[in-house]
Amino acid sequence: MTSNLDPGFLTTMRILLVEDDRDAAEYLRKAFREAGHVVDHAADGEEGLALALDGKYDVLIVDRMLPLRDGLSLVAELRGRGYATSVLILSALGQVDDRVQGLRAGGDDYLPKPYAFTELLARVEALARRGGPQAADSVYKVGELELDRLAHRVSRGGKEIVLQPREFRLLEFLMRHAGQVVTRTMLLENVWDYHFDPQTNVIDVHVSRLRSKVDKGFDEPLIHTVRGAGYMVRPGGG
Amino acid sequence: MTRSAGGTLSLPMKVLRYFSRLMRTTAFKLLAAYLMVFAIFAVSVIAYTAWHTRELIQNQVAIDLDREMRFLSDQYRVGGIQRLVHVLDRRARRPASSIFMLTNFQGEVLAANVADLSLGLLDKPGTRFTTYERVDDSGNGLSTRSHVAYVGVALLPGGYRLLVGRDIEERDTMRDLVARPAQWAVLLIVVLGLAGSIFVTRRVMKRIDAMTATSATIMAGDLSGRLAVDGTGDEFDRLALSLNAMLERIETLMVGLKEVSDNIAHDLKTPLTRLRNGAEEALRSGRSEEDLRDALITTIEESDGLIRTFDGLLMIARAEAGQARSMMSDVDLADIAENVSELYEPLADEQGLDLTVQVEPMTVHGVRELLAQALSNLVDNAIKYGRSPDGARGHVCVTLVRVGQEAVLSVADNGPGISAADRTRVTDRFVRLEASRTLPGSGLGLALVSAVARLHGGHLELDDNQPGLIVRLHLPAKRTDAG
Numbered sequence: 001m002t003s004n005l006d007p008g009f010l011t012t013m014r015i016l017l018v019e020d021d022r023d024a025a026e027y028l029r030k031a032f033r034e035a036g037h038v039v040d041h042a043a044d045g046e047e048g049l050a051l052a053l054d055g056k057y058d059v060l061i062v063d064r065m066l067p068l069r070d071g072l073s074l075v076a077e078l079r080g081r082g083y084a085t086s087v088l089i090l091s092a093l094g095q096v097d098d099r100v101q102g103l104r105a106g107g108d109d110y111l112p113k114p115y116a117f118t119e120l121l122a123r124v125e126a127l128a129r130r131g132g133p134q135a136a137d138s139v140y141k142v143g144e145l146e147l148d149r150l151a152h153r154v155s156r157g158g159k160e161i162v163l164q165p166r167e168f169r170l171l172e173f174l175m176r177h178a179g180q181v182v183t184r185t186m187l188l189e190n191v192w193d194y195h196f197d198p199q200t201n202v203i204d205v206h207v208s209r210l211r212s213k214v215d216k217g218f219d220e221p222l223i224h225t226v227r228g229a230g231y232m233v234r235p236g237g238g
Numbered sequence: 239m240t241r242s243a244g245g246t247l248s249l250p251m252k253v254l255r256y257f258s259r260l261m262r263t264t265a266f267k268l269l270a271a272y273l274m275v276f277a278i279f280a281v282s283v284i285a286y287t288a289w290h291t292r293e294l295i296q297n298q299v300a301i302d303l304d305r306e307m308r309f310l311s312d313q314y315r316v317g318g319i320q321r322l323v324h325v326l327d328r329r330a331r332r333p334a335s336s337i338f339m340l341t342n343f344q345g346e347v348l349a350a351n352v353a354d355l356s357l358g359l360l361d362k363p364g365t366r367f368t369t370y371e372r373v374d375d376s377g378n379g380l381s382t383r384s385h386v387a388y389v390g391v392a393l394l395p396g397g398y399r400l401l402v403g404r405d406i407e408e409r410d411t412m413r414d415l416v417a418r419p420a421q422w423a424v425l426l427i428v429v430l431g432l433a434g435s436i437f438v439t440r441r442v443m444k445r446i447d448a449m450t451a452t453s454a455t456i457m458a459g460d461l462s463g464r465l466a467v468d469g470t471g472d473e474f475d476r477l478a479l480s481l482n483a484m485l486e487r488i489e490t491l492m493v494g495l496k497e498v499s500d501n502i503a504h505d506l507k508t509p510l511t512r513l514r515n516g517a518e519e520a521l522r523s524g525r526s527e528e529d530l531r532d533a534l535i536t537t538i539e540e541s542d543g544l545i546r547t548f549d550g551l552l553m554i555a556r557a558e559a560g561q562a563r564s565m566m567s568d569v570d571l572a573d574i575a576e577n578v579s580e581l582y583e584p585l586a587d588e589q590g591l592d593l594t595v596q597v598e599p600m601t602v603h604g605v606r607e608l609l610a611q612a613l614s615n616l617v618d619n620a621i622k623y624g625r626s627p628d629g630a631r632g633h634v635c636v637t638l639v640r641v642g643q644e645a646v647l648s649v650a651d652n653g654p655g656i657s658a659a660d661r662t663r664v665t666d667r668f669v670r671l672e673a674s675r676t677l678p679g680s681g682l683g684l685a686l687v688s689a690v691a692r693l694h695g696g697h698l699e700l701d702d703n704q705p706g707l708i709v710r711l712h713l714p715a716k717r718t719d720a721g
Binding site for chain 1: 535538541542545546549562564565577580581582584585587588607610611614618621622
């Protein structure tokens, strides 16, 4: 199975935001609307539970500390009822054990406050994973770039590109989220499995190495830097 | 009147309160109890001795009386009533404690040295106690003083009744002779004992009061205060020494806390001020949209830096509080060392340094994330500061070896290094050596590494790499399968 990219595949997402801080909720609703998405808002855990079970959402964003029912209990309850929609947990508690607790309760991703909106947007879009390649796909294709996950081979325009194992995993993650912004922390988390914040931007150097192998000598760059956010793999220049 | 208004109390009131306080002390209670037990014993011993003495004399009196009675009976038997009366008269003239009386069958007194006896005493033979009045020989009439005597009465043939007795005042005097000084002695012991108790208690109370006073000043904020140790090595000294050690620790912690809060004030307020000034400046003089945009980007970058500092502080605080201990599991440290090195290798290369890694298989009990972050801080530092001063290509070396029971993870560079004097200082929070002030960083890196090392039961060591710096993270290693 292969999947080809339609550059305009990112359609509108329906997001349920469960957050008790009205100002923060209003800011997020506005920011998501500008990014082309629709946000429903619940101000406490019980309302969040009712809305989640009632409506149809692509992603849930749940604050960890909520009135009436806290975020972790809300997620655990939903998972207990077989609710499959992806959940991103937001929390002011950003330490290792808090993250583990959040993911153990059934969250798919965990973002500590304060966060950059671009980071949240990128993660939410990655969670929604609409239209892009599926986890079951064995070959990812972006333009003339092909990545065979089973054979561990990468080629562009029929010419083979030799990558180190880590570079392969980096490109694999970028291509799975082709057309979406992938942030540096997402790369560090998913490719290296580290959740801390390296003081220097080590990821940039890795991406530029990868870029020199994938894009060098071709007219059309595929790995793009999104200013203030991260990277995106997509066909087409500019 | 309030209790605390001690100055306005009258003197007896004060003395009363002083003693009531004294009596509540443990030392006083112990001494008082001891004194009471001792007094009870002493009184018992004295009472026993007195009673025993009295018994002894009583027996002696009974024997004497019996002998006398027999002697007088013999006189009567040998010489008849005349001889008996003669003997008795002779005796009456001799001052002694014996008393006697002889009557005929009609009850007329034939001879006696007693004035009055209880009626009917002579009717019953046998021995008993009685009171009598003695004929006073001094010649000025009858003595009215009544005496106690132990008497025996015998019926002699011919209807004569003979009474012989012994004054037992002497016996009681004897008893008093023993008992009275003993009573005084007991009283003296109690009084002296009480005085002694008060003296001892006062001494104890004085030391306790001194300790209480010192604690009060310490509680009031003077953390440099210490309890007095008088060098006798008694339990108070030992208590004072251990309390002083505790105070020492508290003072160190408080000084540390103060330094930290001073540093936080400086290192958080400085970027906050910069942030605020930047925004103000943009608002005032930002002409184009481009200017405002740049100012906002700077603002966001500054806030990110602040958030990073906060995260670092929280992480250190958590590591130091040991909260992450529940997250610990067996971690492949060699894997972490290789991973982190691989993560930083392109950066090092770009910065003009070679990064090499040399590991042997190693498992430690710990938190993977924190260990990786600690190592990443060390490697990051080495890349930042480890460039050779003479411009030659730098070299950062990550090694993991086992030394005895320890896993030693070290990061070495051949940069300018850190002087011996600064080496202990750099692990403190926010300490940034002057040379590095211009480079980006929160000043929390090594403090975090040090906290992570302590959390894992290890320690951090900084050493001279000749040239350069070598930082060693010592951690307790798990036993390898190989042995």
